Amino acid sequence: MDAKYYIGLDETYGAHNYHPLPVVISKAKGVWVWDVEGKKYIDMLSSYSAINQGHLHPRIVKAAKDQMDKVTLTSRAFCNDRMGPFLKKLCEVTGMDVALPMNTGAEAVETSIKVARRWAHQTKGIPGDEGDIIVMENNFHGRTTTIISFSSDPDSKKGFGPFTPGFTMVPYNDVRAVERAITPKTVGILVEPIQGEAGINIPSPGYLKELRRICDEHGILLILDEIQTGWARTGKMFAFMHEGIKPDVLCVGKALGGGLYPVSASLARKDIMDVFTPGSHGSTFGGNPLAAAIGEAAIDVLVDEKLARNAEKMGAYFRKRLEEIRNPKIKEIRQKGLLIGVEFHLFPSSPVLPICERLMAKGVLAKDTHEKTVRFAPPLVITKADIDWAIERIKPVFEST
Numbered sequence: 001m002d003a004k005y006y007i008g009l010d011e012t013y014g015a016h017n018y019h020p021l022p023v024v025i026s027k028a029k030g031v032w033v034w035d036v037e038g039k040k041y042i043d044m045l046s047s048y049s050a051i052n053q054g055h056l057h058p059r060i061v062k063a064a065k066d067q068m069d070k071v072t073l074t075s076r077a078f079c080n081d082r083m084g085p086f087l088k089k090l091c092e093v094t095g096m097d098v099a100l101p102m103n104t105g106a107e108a109v110e111t112s113i114k115v116a117r118r119w120a121h122q123t124k125g126i127p128g129d130e131g132d133i134i135v136m137e138n139n140f141h142g143r144t145t146t147i148i149s150f151s152s153d154p155d156s157k158k159g160f161g162p163f164t165p166g167f168t169m170v171p172y173n174d175v176r177a178v179e180r181a182i183t184p185k186t187v188g189i190l191v192e193p194i195q196g197e198a199g200i201n202i203p204s205p206g207y208l209k210e211l212r213r214i215c216d217e218h219g220i221l222l223i224l225d226e227i228q229t230g231w232a233r234t235g236k237m238f239a240f241m242h243e244g245i246k247p248d249v250l251c252v253g254k255a256l257g258g259g260l261y262p263v264s265a266s267l268a269r270k271d272i273m274d275v276f277t278p279g280s281h282g283s284t285f286g287g288n289p290l291a292a293a294i295g296e297a298a299i300d301v302l303v304d305e306k307l308a309r310n311a312e313k314m315g316a317y318f319r320k321r322l323e324e325i326r327n328p329k330i331k332e333i334r335q336k337g338l339l340i341g342v343e344f345h346l347f348p349s350s351p352v353l354p355i356c357e358r359l360m361a362k363g364v365l366a367k368d369t370h371e372k373t374v375r376f377a378p379p380l381v382i383t384k385a386d387i388d389w390a391i392e393r394i395k396p397v398f399e400s401t
Ligand SMILES: *Cc1c(COP(=O)(O)O)cnc(C)c1O
Pocket: 048, 103, 104, 105, 106, 107, 109, 140, 141, 142, 143, 192, 196, 197, 225, 226, 227, 228, 229, 253, 254
């Protein structure tokens, strides 16, 4: 069966909530994927940073297979022998006190919003329906009805109201705007250390440090969404580690599942997480033994293979190679570790999508973000030779755009 057949099935039987590149992948290994016709591509998206360890990392696959011979699901009605060791590792690697395991990123964000609100109601005496969380313009935190309520992207919101109140939006990378937005009802600040979906928006150095200071001064919570920036992507295990600060609440997901399985968590200081009581929050699949085994192996691979270091080194090399490409239509290259955005001047007749289609034809899978930026976020196991292979194909496309 060829690609057309599978794409036809998707179009006939699937909801049309995505517009994928017309490539049908049937096999993957490391930084490489193959389509149904056997053509090889380099994966420059890593499923939005969910495959930092590379496709089918043998150690993570083995952990999953071994666990599948034992027990995969217990629900939280009972305990299992994998969740505890997993949560311990998760707390140690993040530097947080306590973790609440969920499955998807959006659930980790929802959990973080709930814990922050209840904490503020209980400790700051903010009435039950009046807590307010400061969020950023052009944020991306997921797709639930509450999360899209504070999105500034019309496509994410149109027709989905009524929306959840309790969020105040300010411009990203604007410390003064945050200070001005604080009221006695403010619970905390929810922010991405780098805005990935918004086009790799990297704030000024010191931004997180300033937000930390504001939170300390006002006794409110710094809630970081590191679902995309975490797990070694930006050259440190977490982006907040570049600034030597710690959040009060931390959302993680994506690469915590090692590319095999959805695994996410909300982590917090112990006194904050203690506001959860039995029955107040939960998930049937959260913390299941299979997820825990995979999550533990996913963390081990990142640590043991020093993938943060590789992201830092390879990111700098990738950027250098991209900077060799000369085309006045390239406006800017933004890069932190292996999270790279190449922004083009917007020329109305041709947004960036056709560039991605031409890259695909050459064997490089990348996707546009916010129409004018091409994102390169390959698996962190990428080598110099892999980058050279990619640049050889990216260069002619970018130069003739
Ligand atoms: C992907 C992402 C999410 C949502 O994760 P899902 O697993 O798709 O629900 C939330 N926040 C950020 C920053 C993300 O990149």
